[in-house]
Amino acid sequence: MGSKNKSVSSSEKSQGGKDKAKKDKKDHSDKKEVDVFINEEQANKIIKSSKAITIQDLARQANVKISTANAFLKKALAEGAVKKVGGFSGHYIYQPASQ
Numbered sequence: 001m002g003s004k005n006k007s008v009s010s011s012e013k014s015q016g017g018k019d020k021a022k023k024d025k026k027d028h029s030d031k032k033e034v035d036v037f038i039n040e041e042q043a044n045k046i047i048k049s050s051k052a053i054t055i056q057d058l059a060r061q062a063n064v065k066i067s068t069a070n071a072f073l074k075k076a077l078a079e080g081a082v083k084k085v086g087g088f089s090g091h092y093i094y095q096p097a098s099q
Contacts, residue, residue, distance in 0.1 A: 038064045038072050047082060052093050 006014070039062065046061050047053055059069035073094055076082045086093040 033063075036065060036068060038062055038068050040072070043069075043072055044081070047076070047094070048096050048098075050096075052085065052095050053082075054087070054091065054093055 043058060043062050046058060050057070053073075055066055055070045055073055058064075058073060059066045062069065073082060073092075077084060077094070080097055082094040083097050084092050085095045
């Protein structure tokens with residue numbers, strides 16, 4: 001069996017198309033900057049001002065990673081600043097302990 005002749009357009013794509021595709025992907029990396037550390041004053045203010053809060057809500061409002069918000073809420077739960085009122089499988093709902 002002989003080799004199949006490529007068309008002119010497909011041979012041009014195979015030669016120069018790869019570099020363009022890589023450059024285009026790099027240009028679209030507009031990621032949001034998030035912090036690894038949480039400002040405890042700001043987080044406490046967010047918790048106290050809301051009726052109920054989830055890990056995702058705290059992470060979005062405080063502009064931190066979800067793992068950081070989760071660690072903060074676990075610490076606050078251990079200290080008694082918040083109480084767990086619902087949720088399941090890691091998606092818990094918390095309330096300030098004063099309510």
